Amino acid sequence: MKTIMPKDSLFNINSHIFNFQNNTNQKICSFDCFYSASTDSMCIIIEENNKYSDLSKEIVFNLMEFSTKVNAKTLLLFLDKKNKDWGIKMINLVKIMQSMMMIGFQNDPKLKTGKISEKEFKLLKMDFTTQSDAIEEVIF
Numbered sequence: 399m400k401t402i403m404p405k406d407s408l409f410n411i412n413s414h415i416f417n418f419q420n421n422t423n424q425k426i427c428s429f430d431c432f433y434s435a436s437t438d439s440m441c442i443i444i445e446e447n448n449k450y451s452d453l454s455k456e457i458v459f460n461l462m463e464f465s466t467k468v469n470a471k472t473l474l475l476f477l478d479k480k481n482k483d484w485g486i487k488m489i490n491l492v493k494i495m496q497s498m499m500m501i502g503f504q505n506d507p508k509l510k511t512g513k514i515s516e517k518e519f520k521l522l523k524m525d526f527t528t529q530s531d532a533i534e535e536v537i538f
Contacts (some may be wrong), residue, residue: 402526408432411464413457427452429461439472439523440465443514446478450494458501466526473526475503475517476512498522 411525413426430443431451444453465473475498495503501524512519 401482408443411461413460427457433468433470434474438470438473439474440470441474442466443476443492444478444517445517446479453494453497455501458498462524471526473503473524474509476514477522479518479520490517495520495522498532499517 406441406506409432410428411431412428414423415426416422417424429448430454432441432443432471434441440461462473471484499522503524505523506523509521509523512521
């Protein structure tokens with residue numbers, strides 16, 4: 399699957415659910431992504447139109463599973479620093495960063511921020527191990 403991934407070009411990844419009440423597919427959220435061949439990373443862009451609820455446990459686990467299926471060594475989250483839903487204060491951004499860090503994302507001293515099309519992003523990184531059970535849900 400890694401060979402058919404568009405390298406260093408943006409593509410869109412969506413999350414859908416099936417609504418049994420009206421028998422339709424409904425899109426929950428949508429993320430712009432790209433595969434960086436130079437760093438062997440799957441990069442997910444969380445822009446200003448994305449909401450905190452778009453990063454539910456199931457969505458993040460699906461992103462992690464997709465990244466492992468394309469044999470990416472790392473998963474990078476690009477968090478838009480000017481996200482309107484997160485408010486002017488950095489409290490909500492910190493809340494998102496803390497929740498992502500609880501499931502294994504880390505700050506990387508080499509990759510603190512990044513720019514895409516003149517927008518500045520905070521980067522969080524997750525390295526994948528070679529173990530097949532690297533993604534595990536722990537109930538508190």
